[in-house]
Structures are given as structure tokens and as C-alpha cells.
Amino acid sequence: MSLSDSFNQSRDWRNGQIGQKVREALQKRGFQASYVMTTQEAREEVLKLTPAGSSVGISGSVTIRELGLVEELKKRGHIVYDHWAPGLTKEENMAVRRNQLTADVFLTGCNAITLDGRLLNTDFTGNRVAAMIFGPRRTIMVAGINKVVPNVEAGLRRIKDVATPLNSHRRQWGKACAVAGHCIECNLPDKSCRVTTIIEMCPDGNQDFYVVLIGEELGY
Numbered sequence: 199m200s201l202s203d204s205f206n207q208s209r210d211w212r213n214g215q216i217g218q219k220v221r222e223a224l225q226k227r228g229f230q231a232s233y234v235m236t237t238q239e240a241r242e243e244v245l246k247l248t249p250a251g252s253s254v255g256i257s258g259s260v261t262i263r264e265l266g267l268v269e270e271l272k273k274r275g276h277i278v279y280d281h282w283a284p285g286l287t288k289e290e291n292m293a294v295r296r297n298q299l300t301a302d303v304f305l306t307g308c309n310a311i312t313l314d315g316r317l318l319n320t321d322f323t324g325n326r327v328a329a330m331i332f333g334p335r336r337t338i339m340v341a342g343i344n345k346v347v348p349n350v351e352a353g354l355r356r357i358k359d360v361a362t363p364l365n366s367h368r369r370q371w372g373k374a375c376a377v378a379g380h381c382i383e384c385n386l387p388d389k390s391c392r393v394t395t396i397i398e399m400c401p402d403g404n405q406d407f408y409v410v411l412i413g414e415e416l417g418y
Contacts, residue, residue, distance in 0.1 A: 210235065213343045213413035216313075220346055223315030224409050228400030235413040240340055241265045243410050245274075247338050248303050253277040255298030257326040259307035260368070261340050261417035267305060281325075295325040304334035307417050308341040309361045310353030311409075317397040318353035320362065324393040331395070332403040339409045342416030350396060358383075362391050364418040 217233035224231035234240050244267060248254060254276045256268055263282075271278050279301055281294040298304060306326055310318040317339070321327045330337055347353045358381035366376035374384040381391075400407045 210413060216346055217343060217411050217413055220311060220313060220315065220411055221409075223313065224311075225315075227315045227398070228405070229315070229407050229409050231409040231411065233411045233413070237265055237412060237414055237416065240410050240412045241267065241270070244305065244338055244340060245270065247336070247408055248276070248305075250274070251276070252302035252336075253279065253297075255301035255304040255329060255334060256280040256282070257298070257304065257306035257329065258282065259305070259326075259340075259417065260365075261307035261342060262305050264416050265340065295323065298325060299329050299333035301329075301334050303336045303338060304329045305338050305340070306330060308339050308345055308409075309357045309418075310347045311341055311345050311411070312347055312349055312353055314349075316350060316353070317395075317409075318347075318350065318357060319395050319397075320357045320391045321393045322390050327393055327395045330397065330404070331401050334404070336406040337404055337408065339407070340412065340416075341409070342412050342414055344415040345417070346411075354394070357394070358391065361418045366390050368418075 221231045221233045232243060234243060248271065254271050256262055256278060258281065268278060268280055279294045279297040281291050286294065308317055309320055319327050319330065347356050362381065363375040363379055374382050374386060375390065
């Protein structure tokens with residue numbers, strides 16, 4: 199076995215240990231959860247969980263796009279509500295976001311997942327976190343192993359110092375964190391992190407909630 203193979207094997211072992219621990223914690227909190235090693239397995243899992251003919255809302259998630267799910271769902275004939283679709287007017291964009299709230303299936307990423315199974319997310323508009331809590335008939339959350347954090351405090355710091363600056367930079371927003379590369383605890387009119395949620399247990403109004411954790415790094 200080469201040195202590189204040995205490193206990869208050890209990394210996969212560690213990711214698996216963490217992934218299974220988080221999966222069990224999520225299940226204890228009422229979520230339906232699974233752990234897969236690769237993005238290909240995750241993609242297959244999500245497609246299997248998406249019923250034929252269902253309408254699908256796509257959140258603003260880099261992870262979902264990295265899995266190539268938008269294109270595949272369209273090929274399968276699903277109605278897809280994707281507010282990242284090019285050419286939308288501001289009014290059309292908001293209409294798509296509202297349709298996501300009542301879609302049959304809502305696909306989303308996650309900003310941070312604690313070892314004991316809490317889900318942390320921050321939004322600018324609020325449509326993504328709203329749809330996680332209530333509205334869609336089924337929610338499927340997909341997250342890379344890089345989203346796992348020890349506790350809520352670490353999750354909030356990850357959101358401020360990793361997820362929000364990277365998303366602001368990706369969107370070429372001149373936000374303070376996009377310039378600094380980390381949160382400066384601003385309270386400016388263009389502040390990105392406006393709505394933060396901590397889902398302690400599977401929401402009573404959205405109990406068909408799946409979490410697919412992947413043993414690879416994906417998204418921000």
C-alpha cells in the first residue's frame with residue numbers, strides 16, 4: 199500500500215466514525231439519516247428519495263449543485279424551482295422562492311451539524327431556513343463531512359468565519375466579511391447573516407425530513 203493510499207484509508211476511517219456518530223444522533227432527534235462515503239452514493243440516495251413526478255424546490259446550496267442534482271432532476275421530468283436559474287427577474291426570483299415552500303420535495307445543504315445532531319443554518323433572505331421548518335412535504339438535506347462541528351458554539355463560528363464569507367465572495371458581494379475573509383461582527387445595511395436557525399429536533403410540521411451525510415468535503 200502506498201503512503202497516499204494509507205492516508206486516504208485513515209481519513210475515510212475517521213470520516214466514517216464521525217459520520218456514523220452523527221447519523222445516530224440525528225436519528226435520536228427524529229430525523230431519518232444516513233451516511234455515505236462518496237458524492238456518487240449521495241446523489242443516488244437523493245434521487246431514490248425523490249418520488250417520480252414530484253415538484254422539487256432547490257435551495258441556494260453549493261452542495262446540491264456539486265452533486266449535479268438540478269440537471270438530473272430536470273432530465274427525469276420533475277418541475278424544479280431553482281432561484282439560481284439564469285435570466286430571472288427579481289419578481290420571478292421571489293416567486294420561485296415561494297414555490298419552494300410548497301414543493302413536494304425540498305433539497306438543501308446545511309451550514310453546520312453538531313456531533314449531537316443539531317442543524318445550524320443562516321440565511322440572507324430566509325426562504326431556505328423557512329422551507330426546512332415547514333411547508334414542503336419532504337425535506338432532503340445533504341452535507342459534506344466538513345460541516346460537522348463539535349457543538350453549537352463551533353457551528354455558529356463556522357457560519358460566520360467560513361460559510362458566510364465564502365458565499366459572499368462567490369456572489370461577488372462587497373460585504374465586509376467577503377473583504378476581510380472572516381466575520382467582523384458588522385451591523386451594516388448589506389449584512390448577509392440575517393436569519394439564523396438551530397433545529398434541535400425534527401420539526402413537528404415537517405417530519406418527513408432526511409439528512410444524507412457524505413464522507414467528503416462539499417460546499418461551504
